[in-house]
Amino acid sequence: MLFSLSGHRVASDCRWSRFPSSKGGPRFNRTLIGPRKPFSACPMAAIEERQAVVIDGKACAKEIREEIAAKVEAMKSEMGKVPGLAVVLVGTRKDSETYVRNKERACTEAGIESFSSRLPEDISQEELLKVVEDYNSNDQVHGILVQLPLPKHINAELILDAISYEKDVDGFHPMNIARLALKGRSPLAVACTPQGCLELLDRHGVTIAGKRAVVFGRSNIVGMPVSLLLQQRDATVTVVHSRTPNPKEICLEADIVIAACGQAEMIQGDWLKEGAVVLDVGTNAVDDPTAKRGYRLVGDVKFSEAVQRAGMITPVPGGVGPMTIAMLLKNTLQSAQRSLMGDAI
Numbered sequence: 001m002l003f004s005l006s007g008h009r010v011a012s013d014c015r016w017s018r019f020p021s022s023k024g025g026p027r028f029n030r031t032l033i034g035p036r037k038p039f040s041a042c043p044m045a046a047i048e049e050r051q052a053v054v055i056d057g058k059a060c061a062k063e064i065r066e067e068i069a070a071k072v073e074a075m076k077s078e079m080g081k082v083p084g085l086a087v088v089l090v091g092t093r094k095d096s097e098t099y100v101r102n103k104e105r106a107c108t109e110a111g112i113e114s115f116s117s118r119l120p121e122d123i124s125q126e127e128l129l130k131v132v133e134d135y136n137s138n139d140q141v142h143g144i145l146v147q148l149p150l151p152k153h154i155n156a157e158l159i160l161d162a163i164s165y166e167k168d169v170d171g172f173h174p175m176n177i178a179r180l181a182l183k184g185r186s187p188l189a190v191a192c193t194p195q196g197c198l199e200l201l202d203r204h205g206v207t208i209a210g211k212r213a214v215v216f217g218r219s220n221i222v223g224m225p226v227s228l229l230l231q232q233r234d235a236t237v238t239v240v241h242s243r244t245p246n247p248k249e250i251c252l253e254a255d256i257v258i259a260a261c262g263q264a265e266m267i268q269g270d271w272l273k274e275g276a277v278v279l280d281v282g283t284n285a286v287d288d289p290t291a292k293r294g295y296r297l298v299g300d301v302k303f304s305e306a307v308q309r310a311g312m313i314t315p316v317p318g319g320v321g322p323m324t325i326a327m328l329l330k331n332t333l334q335s336a337q338r339s340l341m342g343d344a345i
């Protein structure tokens with residue numbers, strides 16, 4: 001285990017599986033983690049000498065990307081082919097550009113061929129459809145991702161529906177969502193961020209079955225699919241959204257909290273049950289003139305408080321975000337394997 005500069009314990013190995021339970025769990029040596037600040041809203045924390053394990057999503061994602069790279073290499077030597085991923089970016093949103101750049105780098109490192117279309121903000125819907133259809137019929141491309149959000153004059157649903165179901169590595173196609181929701185069926189691809197969340201829980205030895213999970217947010221890309229995945233794994237799931245009257249009370253019941261509501265630092269330390277596992281999906285840009293890019297990222301959870309109360313927590317950045325990219329590569333590899341093996345769907 002490593003200790004970060006801020007004194008938080010960091011899970012250095014993503015298969016690390018010791019989970020400090022609220023009762024009788026391991027107590028950690030104060031001399032190793034340094035003096036703790038008492039958290040006034042949480043009287044128990046002042047008594048218990050415990051801080052959350054900070055889940056290192058970056059390290060975990062790196063390990064997965066290496067596993068994928070080895071499989072891509074094997075595909076290359078056995079079949080002479082590599083997976084291909086096409087990313088379509090419309091406009092010049094800074095965060096979208098960063099994401100697309102990160103993805104391209106991850107593809108290259110894993111040996112996946114990367115196809116990119118950077119298109120002007122004012123592209124017409126017809127022109128964009130044509131780009132998607134060209135990738136649909138390109139047999140070197142096994143995955144297509146159209147970066148969201150799209151400009152207002154474009155009907156995003158229409159574009160997402162146009163991506164062939166087999167190449168939908170985002171898992172956003174209605175057929176993939178339907179198959180995720182139906183018992184006894186399985187989708188070709190599961191949305192990357194939700195899949196990354198489950199992977200982090202599994203790789204850190206967190207039991208899901210029988211646990212109470214609370215998901216903040218009901219978006220098509222995170223909240224809804226992650227709540228389905230947790231339910232499939234036998235958690236009891238509550239979805240909290242903007243019209244839920246008592247989010248704090250509901251959150252206090254949760255063993256597992258997935259924060260995906262897009263509200264900077266909304267979930268505070270005293271919203272958490274002690275020992276809860278907290279995955280923070282939020283990536284909110286906050287202006288910061290001292291930062292290189294002029295902004296910094298904060299999650300949907302108030303980390304400095306939550307780390308005093310949770311059992312495990314993901315930071316932002318370096319938590320769920322990098323896992324999203326790793327899962328995208330995984331979905332692309334699987335799509336290529338399916339296509340090359342001629343698997344029946």
Ligand SMILES: Nc1nc(=O)c2c([nH]1)NC[C@@H]1CN(c3ccc(C(=O)N[C@@H](CCC(=O)O)C(=O)O)cc3)C=[N+]21
Pocket residue numbers: 098099102145146147148149170192193283297316317318319320321322323324325
């Ligand atoms: N069709 C589509 N698919 C998506 O999966 C999709 C999308 N559109 N639109 C936007 C959201 C957001 N998203 C992120 C992925 C990785 C990081 C990520 O790697 N974040 C780094 C930090 C990146 C930075 O420094 O800016 C981290 O959290 O450590 C963040 C956000 C994917 N999305």
